[in-house]
Amino acid sequence: MKLYDKNAVAKFLKMTPKNVERLTEKGILTPKQGGLYSLIEANHAYITYLRDRNPENEENIDLNEEKAKLTKAKRQSEELDLAVKKGELHRTEDIERVMSATLINFKTRLSAIPAEEAEKLASMTDKAKIFLYLNDKIKEALAELSNFEVVFKEEIKEDEEGND
DSSP states (O other): OOOBOHHHHHHHHTSOHHHHHHHHHTTSSOOOGGGOBOHHHHHHHHHHHHHHHOTTOGGGOOHHHHHHHHHHHHHHHHHHHHHHHHTSSOOHHHHHHHHHHHHHHHHHHHHHHHHHHHHHHHTOOOHHHHHHHHHHHHHHHHHHHHOHHHHHHHHHHHHHHHHO
């Protein structure tokens, strides 16, 4: 078996001679006689060292740990499903649909105020009364928007009835 110095091993492993010394100090590489190394043994020892350092190495997967992770994920999924059923948590699609419907209804409600109130406003001449009248109408529309829980429950109920 031919033996090589640290410079040849370093070149073979694509590293510096200083790294070969460090790996030797750590006990990863073991020199033979006179501080010389077997290239094959050094190569195998270095590959083993790299595999052991890699936590993603599939050869070192702990089956019990993986089962525990899967069990935890299933439990969390069941807890989320239960929270949705209890009404403690809502799906993103439901929130988006309700918010979209609410904002469309609100826009429609505000846009309708001028057409609905034009005749009444035409007969009014006092700016303060016009302001108060329009302000009341806008507050009514805002009150509808602020009652989000009622709107949300109605939208979900309509969706559930439509899905049956």
